[in-house]
Amino acid sequence: MLDWQDLQVFLEVARHPRLADAARRLGVDHSTLSRRTRRFEQRLNTQLFERSTHGYRLTPAGERLKVHAELMARHADDATDGLVDHNLRLExxxxxxxxxxxxxxxxxxxxxxxxxxxxxxxxxxxxxxxxxxxxxxxxxxxxxxxxxxxxxxxxxxxxxYRLKLYAADRYLRQHGAPLHRSELSQHPLIGYVDDLLFSEQLNYLDPLLAHRREDTKAHFSLRSTCVTTQMMATESGAGLGVLPCFMAAGRAELRTVLDHDVSIDRxxxxxxxxxxxxxxxxxxxxxxxxxxxxxxxxxxxxxxxxxxxxxxxxxxxxxxx
Missing domain, CATH: 3.40.190.10 (Periplasmic binding protein-like II)
Incomplete structure (x- = not known):
């Protein structure tokens, strides 16, 4: 008969191939977890994992066991949850x-x-x-x-939620504000790294730059995968940035630009x-x-x-x- 604790250990390693991650979630050290997985394989007389410097990868036998272990874990969660007294503290x-x-x-x-x-x-x-x-x-x-x-x-x-185009007071004092979208290509911009976008929903600037003349090219002073970094760069005066209102609205140094022309809802x-x-x-x-x-x-x-x-x-x- 399989030991449920062994199955829980197996499932955690199967879900998190880096042994250090699985060990941290289980609250044990790396070497203990390695020994337990090997001991479990010995009991079953079956190799469940292929081990490499990149982590633990399931063998075909391990994949088959994972399907059953996931089902057992789901039933265990359902059973435990069904016994919870709503008058008691949830844990x-x-x-x-x-x-x-x-x-x-x-x-x-x-x-x-x-x-x-x-x-x-x-x-x-x-x-x-x-x-x-x-x-x-x-x-x-x-x-x-x-x-x-x-x-x-x-x-x-x-x-x-809504996004708008923002600039810092110091930037506006030095460079002024664009009066129309067609002028955006004349200002340094702050945005995402195009080839690292994880969603097209983050591609705000291309539609805004559609009004630029064919012989002009947008200039980005700074690009980042992190929107907080973009906000800090905008606030420091590095250029114009499209930012969520929930981040920028309370920042004393930031002002909306083209307020009635640039409003992006997501x-x-x-x-x-x-x-x-x-x-x-x-x-x-x-x-x-x-x-x-x-x-x-x-x-x-x-x-x-x-x-x-x-x-x-x-x-x-x-x-x-």
């Missing part, structure tokens, strides 16, 4: 993946009230300049700027795997995010400059079916 871990700018400037401060409502829960916030892969179990929930195409995911539109989506969406702790965070961002629609659209914090009353969190 456990939630990993939330979100884009770097939104995660840093909006989600992180908003989560403070959620943490106070549910002190037994641990939140891992992955604020990254890319999309987390839910199918590879990088996170339990994800907030994305595109609606995922994967039919196996539960997805809901979370909120709208959406955020919240998504989870079907089996994870049923867990109580995931439902609570899902519903809290919708609640908190509904309070902040004016902030996200640039109509107000301060984030509105939800109250700490846990009674206001109702998990949806």
């Amino acid at each position: 456990g871990q939630i990993r939330l993946g979100v884009t770097e700018g939104f995660g840093t400037w909006v989600i992180a401060p908003l989560l403070s009230a959620f943490c106070r409502r549910h002190p037994g829960l641990t939140l891992d916030l992955l604020a990254l300049p890319r999309v987390v892969n839910l199918s590879r179990h990088e996170a339990d929930l994800a907030i994305t700027i595109e609606r995922p195409a994967n039919q196996g995911l539960v997805t809901s539109r979370l909120c709208d 959406q955020f989506w919240v998504t989870a795997r079907q089996e994870q969406r049923q867990l109580t702790r995931i439902r609570l965070l899902w519903d809290y995010l919708r609640e908190a961002l509904a309070l902040n629609q004016d902030f996200l659209m640039g109509r107000q400059s301060q984030l509105v914090m939800p109250d700490d009353d846990p009674g206001s969190d109702q998990a949806s079916p």
Whole structure:
């Protein structure tokens, strides 16, 4: 008979091929985890992993076992979750993946009230300049700027947000402001590195530069994969940058440029795997995010400059079916 603890160890290594990552999540050291995986293979008399300097890769036998182990883990989660008394303190871990700018400037401060409502829960916030892969179990929930195409995911539109063109006071004093989109090519610009864009939704500047003359070429003073870096460069006077209002609206040094001509609306989506969406702790965070961002629609659209914090009353969190 297989030992459930051995299967949990196997599954963690299968999900996180770098042994150091799996060891950290399990709370054991690297050498202990290596010994346990080898001992498990010896009990089964089957090689489950191919080991290399790049990490652990599943063999065909390991792939077959992973399918069954994933199913067992899902049933274990469902069974545990079904026994939770809602009058008792919830415990456990939630990993939330979100884009770097939104995660840093909006989600992180908003989560403070959620943490106070549910002190037994641990939140891992992955604020990254890319999309987390839910199918590879990088996170339990994800907030994305595109609606995922994967039919196996539960997805809901979370909120709208707006971006505008900004410049620093010091830049405007020295160079003046463009009066029309056609003049943008005469100013140094700040934006993303084209070939490293993880979504076409981030390609803001090409449409704005469509008005330039054929014999002119846009000049970028600085490009970055990080929107926070772009904001700091804009604020320092390096050029004009397209920034989310939720980041730039409260910055004293920044001013909108071509305010009535440049206004870009985008959406955020919240998504989870079907089996994870049923867990109580995931439902609570899902519903809290919708609640908190509904309070902040004016902030996200640039109509107000301060984030509105939800109250700490846990009674206001109702998990949806």
